[in-house]
Amino acid sequence: MKNLYGFTKDELEHYFVSIGEKKYKATQVFEWLYIHNEQNIWNFSNIKKDVLIKMLTEFTTDFIKIEKVLKGPDVKKFLFRLLDGEKIEAVLMEHNYGLSVCVSSQVGCNMGCRFCESGRLKKVRNLDAYEIVEQILLIQNYIKKKVNSVVIMGIGEPFDNYDNIIKFIKIINDAKGLAIGARHITVSTCGLIPKIYEFSNLDLQVNLAISLHGATDEVRNKIMPVNKVYNIDKLIIAIRDYIAKTNRRVTIEYVMLNMVNDRKSDALALIRLLKGMNVYVNLIPYNETENIGFSKSNKERIDQFYNCLKSEGLNVTVRREFGGNIKAACGQLRSESE
Numbered sequence: 001m002k003n004l005y006g007f008t009k010d011e012l013e014h015y016f017v018s019i020g021e022k023k024y025k026a027t028q029v030f031e032w033l034y035i036h037n038e039q040n041i042w043n044f045s046n047i048k049k050d051v052l053i054k055m056l057t058e059f060t061t062d063f064i065k066i067e068k069v070l071k072g073p074d075v076k077k078f079l080f081r082l083l084d085g086e087k088i089e090a091v092l093m094e095h096n097y098g099l100s101v102c103v104s105s106q107v108g109c110n111m112g113c114r115f116c117e118s119g120r121l122k123k124v125r126n127l128d129a130y131e132i133v134e135q136i137l138l139i140q141n142y143i144k145k146k147v148n149s150v151v152i153m154g155i156g157e158p159f160d161n162y163d164n165i166i167k168f169i170k171i172i173n174d175a176k177g178l179a180i181g182a183r184h185i186t187v188s189t190c191g192l193i194p195k196i197y198e199f200s201n202l203d204l205q206v207n208l209a210i211s212l213h214g215a216t217d218e219v220r221n222k223i224m225p226v227n228k229v230y231n232i233d234k235l236i237i238a239i240r241d242y243i244a245k246t247n248r249r250v251t252i253e254y255v256m257l258n259m260v261n262d263r264k265s266d267a268l269a270l271i272r273l274l275k276g277m278n279v280y281v282n283l284i285p286y287n288e289t290e291n292i293g294f295s296k297s298n299k300e301r302i303d304q305f306y307n308c309l310k311s312e313g314l315n316v317t318v319r320r321e322f323g324g325n326i327k328a329a330c331g332q333l334r335s336e337s338e
């Protein structure tokens with residue numbers, strides 16, 4: 001049986017038409033699931049009993065479970081147990097502009113970024129769309145508040161699970177779904193170029209973030225194996241194409257690793273790469289872990305790097321640090337079962 005939380009409204013419309021019912025039943029189902037927060041199909045009272053009986057033989061509305069919640073200042077980390085026992089995590093961050101959730105897209109990740117704690121756990125499987133939707137529903141139920149924005153930046157490479165990610169975005173963006181505005185949804189990729197082209201042709205106004213983390217192939221090859229397949233030149237061409245097609249600004253994520261990618265020469269290379277492009281550079285202070293041989297750039301080095309970019313007119317910010325003390329920061333999400 002398929003989980004109803006993994007269906008877009010379009011897919012449900014097709015389903016209802018295929019069983020001889022009217023399309024608008026899909027909207028009613030969405031209203032029950034996402035507006036009335038009703039999990040029991042039997043309680044969808046504006047749908048005929050014989051249709052409900054049929055639905056009950058074809059769909060479940062089973063939920064993944066919250067196994068643990070770790071709390072820090074302005075941040076909560078949720079450990080979830082999936083129905084097959086696998087574990088994933090999501091992080092809730094309280095900003096002054098609202099609540100944002102960072103969701104996982106896979107169990108483990110095959111991209112192997114050297115500085116990333118999440119990537120140490122190899123990919124076990126992709127998450128189904130319902131498993132990503134339910135991360136948000138469970139967090140909303142837990143905090144009894146609505147989430148304002150979503151970033152797909154937790155465990156996994158979203159573009160390695162492309163179809164489920166697109167479904168997930170459509171479900172949470174739907175006005176009768178979770179109604180999270182497209183401009184409040186961000187997908188982050190380490191640079192799977194064919195999918196960047198595919199994404200640029202979609203009629204979705206969501207934000208794209210690229211985990212660049214290095215401005216030359218020499219540096220990037222050392223820290224991100226994906227660069228050996230899709231190098232920087234090809235990646236920049238794909239980003240330019242995306243910007244030209246969508247007219248949207250792209251976020252460039254750049255984690256600051258001491259003496260690896262934070263030197264003056266790195267800043268100059270980054271300027272050469274990005275100058276004149278409609279991008280916004282987000283410098284991320286690295287969260288050190290016990291396991292990985294990288295250290296954090298100190299404040300002085302981050303400031304120098306920032307100033308160098310700024311003086312050449314790049315849009316740049318230093319990301320506020322979240323959750324380091326509860327291992328909830330970027331790259332530290334990791335299944336506790338490991």
Ligand code: SF4
Binds near residue numbers: 157
């Ligand atoms: S940074 Fe992202 S893409 Fe890279 S290994 Fe970690 S989870 Fe995977």
